[in-house]
Amino acid sequence: MTDLGLRFVRRPGPGGRAANLAAFGATAVVALLVTFLIAGSLGLSHRSERIGWRSAAHGDPANAVGMIELDDRQRLDGHYLTVIELATVGQQESAPPPGLDHTPKPGEVFVSPEVAKHWSSLAEQYKLDEPTGVISDKGLSSPEEYVVIRGVNMIPADQNPQYVTSWNEDMWDSRMLGLLIAVAFGITLVLFPILSLVGQAAGVAAKRREHRLAALRLAGATRTQVLWLSSVEQGVLGLAGGVVGLVGYTLLSPLIARIPLGGGRWYVSDITVQWWTVLVVLAAVPVLSVISALIGLGRVSITPLGVVRGQRRKGVSVVRIGLLIVGPVILAYYGMQAALLPLLIGIGFAALAVRIIGPWAVQLVGKLMAKSANGPVMLLAGRRLVDDPKGAFRPVAALVLSGFVTGFISVFMPGGREDPTFDDMRIGVALLLSLVFLTVAASTAAGAVGTALDQAAPARALRRSGVPLSVIERSARVAAVVPVVGVGLPVVGFGALCGLALSGGQVITEGSSGLLLLIGQVVAGLALVALAGAAGAPVLRKASAN
Numbered sequence: 001m002t003d004l005g006l007r008f009v010r011r012p013g014p015g016g017r018a019a020n021l022a023a024f025g026a027t028a029v030v031a032l033l034v035t036f037l038i039a040g041s042l043g044l045s046h047r048s049e050r051i052g053w054r055s056a057a058h059g060d061p062a063n064a065v066g067m068i069e070l071d072d073r074q075r076l077d078g079h080y081l082t083v084i085e086l087a088t089v090g091q092q093e094s095a096p097p098p099g100l101d102h103t104p105k106p107g108e109v110f111v112s113p114e115v116a117k118h119w120s121s122l123a124e125q126y127k128l129d130e131p132t133g134v135i136s137d138k139g140l141s142s143p144e145e146y147v148v149i150r151g152v153n154m155i156p157a158d159q160n161p162q163y164v165t166s167w168n169e170d171m172w173d174s175r176m177l178g179l180l181i182a183v184a185f186g187i188t189l190v191l192f193p194i195l196s197l198v199g200q201a202a203g204v205a206a207k208r209r210e211h212r213l214a215a216l217r218l219a220g221a222t223r224t225q226v227l228w229l230s231s232v233e234q235g236v237l238g239l240a241g242g243v244v245g246l247v248g249y250t251l252l253s254p255l256i257a258r259i260p261l262g263g264g265r266w267y268v269s270d271i272t273v274q275w276w277t278v279l280v281v282l283a284a285v286p287v288l289s290v291i292s293a294l295i296g297l298g299r300v301s302i303t304p305l306g307v308v309r310g311q312r313r314k315g316v317s318v319v320r321i322g323l324l325i326v327g328p329v330i331l332a333y334y335g336m337q338a339a340l341l342p343l344l345i346g347i348g349f350a351a352l353a354v355r356i357i358g359p360w361a362v363q364l365v366g367k368l369m370a371k372s373a374n375g376p377v378m379l380l381a382g383r384r385l386v387d388d389p390k391g392a393f394r395p396v397a398a399l400v401l402s403g404f405v406t407g408f409i410s411v412f413m414p415g416g417r418e419d420p421t422f423d424d425m426r427i428g429v430a431l432l433l434s435l436v437f438l439t440v441a442a443s444t445a446a447g448a449v450g451t452a453l454d455q456a457a458p459a460r461a462l463r464r465s466g467v468p469l470s471v472i473e474r475s476a477r478v479a480a481v482v483p484v485v486g487v488g489l490p491v492v493g494f495g496a497l498c499g500l501a502l503s504g505g506q507v508i509t510e511g512s513s514g515l516l517l518l519i520g521q522v523v524a525g526l527a528l529v530a531l532a533g534a535a536g537a538p539v540l541r542k543a544s545a546n
Helices: 002-010 015-057 113-117 174-203 206-218 222-257 275-296 296-302 304-308 319-334 338-372 376-387 389-410 420-456 456-466 467-501 515-542
Strands: 065-078 079-088 109-111 145-151 162-164
Touching: 002 222, 002 296, 015 174, 015 222, 015 275, 015 420, 065 456, 109 113, 113 174, 174 222, 174 275, 174 338, 174 389, 222 275, 222 456, 319 338, 319 467, 338 376, 338 389, 338 467, 376 389, 376 467, 389 467, 389 515, 420 456, 420 467, 420 515, 456 467, 467 515
Parallel strands: 079 145
Antiparallel strands: 065 079, 065 162, 109 145
């Protein structure tokens, strides 16, 4: 079975090459995104380690080696400037603050490289022709950070100084911690579109694989053998995609490092892939792909005759619609003041409900279409949605979930205030939407190929019975668009409802940016479906020709 699985990868048969390429590409995108999320989270930790001592808000005065006062409200030539006044107290520690060759004495001024370039604007203020020293990259969160560290004799008590028990204290910088919390929310929001992309990669040409493995079962293969065969085939594609995704991330990391998040671009070393990250990606991506493939083949392993006869899958129970209330209730109960974990769980439940209920909603829309059809196009499209709602929803699942993400974010769009926190929020929202769009684009492209191959046999039978090819292609396009409109638009509203539940009913978004975001989501979704339909039409035409 291992040799046969490898043979299916090398020589996949009619339509198999397109299916394998689609699965390979989708898996590579998954690996790229997973690597980016892991490396970005670790990068925030690395940045915080170098500047954590600046946030020593709860140091013990009795054991302190110094006190600081931080002012981040100043500007230098249009850039935010962080000014830290530093006074030593008690017994001086041998190791100076990170990035400095010694602890600043009263009157000494250390600056970041960017401030050194503009020192002429500060020379008179600090009464120094040149700064005492330049902070190295070991004491900066970003190569573009504007920082001044000035030694003083004492910081008056009425200025509320912060006591530092160690210049190398292991604690999170407040800004980096806020970004990490935002990243946690972002990962939760993008997680289900990514998982849908994994399922899409494994589900490409699902019916082709079902019939092939069912034939092996009828020829005498055991359940374990066909599952192992499918695992080998999908595992090889997943591993190859994981390698390409890692290589792609490595090549793109210099460009990723230019994202001005947290006060400036990143050091490339902060987001460089670690060896254990490589192992995690190369293990997780193939395993998830194999699990998704095996879940979709449960019917083959149990009832191969049902596959050959085209037996209809069991419908999705309407009882599952009750899952829609769990996420909003959790978010409304805890609110924005709650701990991070309950809120992430609430968002996760809401996204999971969308993913589970989606096929039921598609089936419901299909029944309405089939009953009200006044022509062959609507009838064929409606029957396609009714007969296989899970297969119809799978190609657009990531797109529908992106509507949930967009609706949720539309309530919290940052305004135009000039503030470092709002700058981070704006960049973070743009980055999150870019990740979601990349996921959706890859999933939709793979879905176009998979749907075309899945519908090859019914389309071939229809063509032999005299149904024009144009009618078949139009019905396929309608069956692709209807789930996006009939399910995706309500999901956008559901995402906004979850956002309002979290905010206590208040729309935090200022201006019309939230509305523009929702309109952009609808336009982008319909455009992707149209492009996917155009890309899948030649595959369907060729696969159904014989």
